[in-house]
Amino acid sequence: MISSIAELIADRIGTMPAGERRAAQTLIASYPMIGLKTVAEFSAAAGVSSPTILRFVARLGFQNYSEFQSSLQDELAAQLQSPAIRTLNPPSPNGGTVSPMLEATLENMRETFRHLSDKQLADIATRLAERRGKTFLIGGRFTDPLARYMAAHLAVIQPDVFHLAGQESMWRDRLIDMGKRDVLVIFDIRRYQDSLVRFAEKAHQRGVQIVLFTDQWLSPIARFARHVIAGRTAVPSAWDSSAALFVVAETLIGAVTRQLEADGARRIREMEGLR
Amino acid sequence: MISSIAELIADRIGTMPAGERRAAQTLIASYPMIGLKTVAEFSAAAGVSSPTILRFVARLGFQNYSEFQSSLQDELAAQLQSPAIRTLNPPSPNGGTVSPMLEATLENMRETFRHLSDKQLADIATRLAERRGKTFLIGGRFTDPLARYMAAHLAVIQPDVFHLAGQESMWRDRLIDMGKRDVLVIFDIRRYQDSLVRFAEKAHQRGVQIVLFTDQWLSPIARFARHVIAGRTAVPSAWDSSAALFVVAETLIGAVTRQLEADGARRIREMEGLR
DNA sequence: GGAGCGCTGTATCGTATGTTACGTATTTTG
DNA sequence: CAAAATACGTAACATACGATACAGCGCTCC
Numbered sequence A, B: 001m002i003s004s005i006a007e008l009i010a011d012r013i014g015t016m017p018a019g020e021r022r023a024a025q026t027l028i029a030s031y032p033m034i035g036l037k038t039v040a041e042f043s044a045a046a047g048v049s050s051p052t053i054l055r056f057v058a059r060l061g062f063q064n065y066s067e068f069q070s071s072l073q074d075e076l077a078a079q080l081q082s083p084a085i086r087t088l089n090p091p092s093p094n095g096g097t098v099s100p101m102l103e104a105t106l107e108n109m110r111e112t113f114r115h116l117s118d119k120q121l122a123d124i125a126t127r128l129a130e131r132r133g134k135t136f137l138i139g140g141r142f143t144d145p146l147a148r149y150m151a152a153h154l155a156v157i158q159p160d161v162f163h164l165a166g167q168e169s170m171w172r173d174r175l176i177d178m179g180k181r182d183v184l185v186i187f188d189i190r191r192y193q194d195s196l197v198r199f200a201e202k203a204h205q206r207g208v209q210i211v212l213f214t215d216q217w218l219s220p221i222a223r224f225a226r227h228v229i230a231g232r233t234a235v236p237s238a239w240d241s242s243a244a245l246f247v248v249a250e251t252l253i254g255a256v257t258r259q260l261e262a263d264g265a266r267r268i269r270e271m272e273g274l275r
Numbered sequence C: 001g002g003a004g005c006g007c008t009g010t011a012t013c014g015t016a017t018g019t020t021a022c023g024t025a026t027t028t029t030g
Numbered sequence D: 001c002a003a004a005a006t007a008c009g010t011a012a013c014a015t016a017c018g019a020t021a022c023a024g025c026g027c028t029c030c
Helices: A005-015 A018-029 A039-046 A050-059 A065-081 A083-088 A098-114 A118-130 A144-157 A168-177 A194-205 A220-224 A243-259 A261-274 B005-015 B018-029 B039-046 B050-059 B065-081 B098-114 B118-130 B144-157 B168-177 B194-205 B220-224 B243-259 B261-274
Strands: A135-139 A161-163 A183-188 A209-215 A227-231 B135-139 B161-163 B183-188 B209-215 B227-231
Touching: A005 A018, A005 A065, A018 A039, A018 A050, A039 A050, A050 A065, A098 A227, A098 A243, A098 B098, A098 B243, A118 A183, A118 A209, A118 A227, A118 A243, A118 B005, A135 A144, A144 A161, A144 A183, A144 A243, A144 B144, A168 A194, A183 A194, A194 A209, A194 A220, A209 A220, A209 A243, A220 B018, A227 A243, A227 B018, A243 A261, A243 B098, A243 B243, B005 B018, B005 B065, B018 B039, B018 B050, B039 B050, B050 B065, B098 B227, B098 B243, B118 B183, B118 B209, B118 B227, B118 B243, B135 B144, B144 B161, B144 B183, B144 B243, B168 B194, B183 B194, B194 B209, B194 B220, B209 B220, B209 B243, B227 B243, B243 B261
Parallel strands: A135 A161, A135 A183, A183 A209, A209 A227, B135 B161, B135 B183, B183 B209, B209 B227
Antiparallel strands: none
């Protein structure tokens, strides 16, 4: 079973003529970066001519150079997706069903936060804490609970936080209350829901700032979003995992709380008093 | 100090017009692979036009697209050289607000699963998959979304799954439908809610099997619970974190799904047909 | 409400890049 | 050692790609 181009090369390097073998060795030496550059650069690095490079990739079974490059990119992408899982995945001695799931989830979180800068989160937190206007939250079929979770917390520390629930017609009518001072937090992962997209579009047209929690493939709502948080959702299960997004949400809640500390503390004390 | 293009983007994304921001977000979402492809592919993925992509890279300070790609490649190459050094999101030497939160959450999960045996999870999953009776789910003030999340998934793969929502009187009356063939999944973390405890007790008296998701200090409901899942909730924030419980819930959902594979698959197909 | 500015997409252009044809060099084989 | 076959590079070609000019549109600010 040959699963990488490197193996493919190792397999066939014996049958190659001198020039192509040099190409192969050069590629292996700095795998796979050289293969992502142009034919000219590749050939220069290998000290052979361009056609030799092309004959080399042809011998590997590729129709043309672009096809070869695409393969390399896919391979790289797969590696980058789960660096830890690939490199240091302990075969889970117990072999239980739990470990792979947990490992994947942990990796998803690390990966999600790797693509998420402190600054970006801080920006969103600031925007949510500003409270120039109202804050609306809504989610899709499986992500609506995340919207609820976030709304439940935000509503404690600031006024004018609304979770949009129930029938589509219900929250669609709330559009009339929304303006450019307001923020709309949307959770939407595959399969993306048309109704949400339409809603986001309308809100966007009204000048509402949209904060989108989505997966790495980006919901079409990203079109209209001021801020996009792309979480990893792939796990060895029949379902996608929203855990990474959940953690981002909690982080955001924490950040907003910190920014509102002064106001929030007073508000919480007041609330305690009401019980 | 800006050492990676990702940081550069995070730094300037605030000053970008909508189109370029979309480009930035798409790049970050699947960083850096999209940036290695052609302008046309990049623009298609971002849903903008080619010139917008070029203006985007220009704004980042690159003379042309090739220079931009070369930078990305160099970055990638460096990363591949030493996988240990993660250039993307540096360990936050500033002590940013993100890292401690994430670290604590990850640690919570590991710790939670350390005290949770495969067998225990498997038992619960089996019980939930048996479907001799009905499944009810309910949560507290901040954990109700977790109950909803779990209910939303379970309801897809099996019948008779009910999330108890709304006013206390509403779900209290549902007690009459519950018997010893049924399962009640309760989420309850500090501060434990009296109403939930009373509800759990009554359900227990009726012979309902209770699966409890709680924190490490154990809700008083643990008295009545057949299965107790204790998750770590402490994080450096004003709030407790339900992330660990969330992940356990997802794991459980996955396990139940696997057990119901045959039935579930048919059911899901049937559901698709109904749309 | 009107004028100005900035953003964005369409269409066009030039060029860098992959590709191929062909001639020369090198190796192989009888 | 001769002749054929294979390998390799030079050079010309075609195409796909990045770059740019321009016009339309929406937005902001007066």
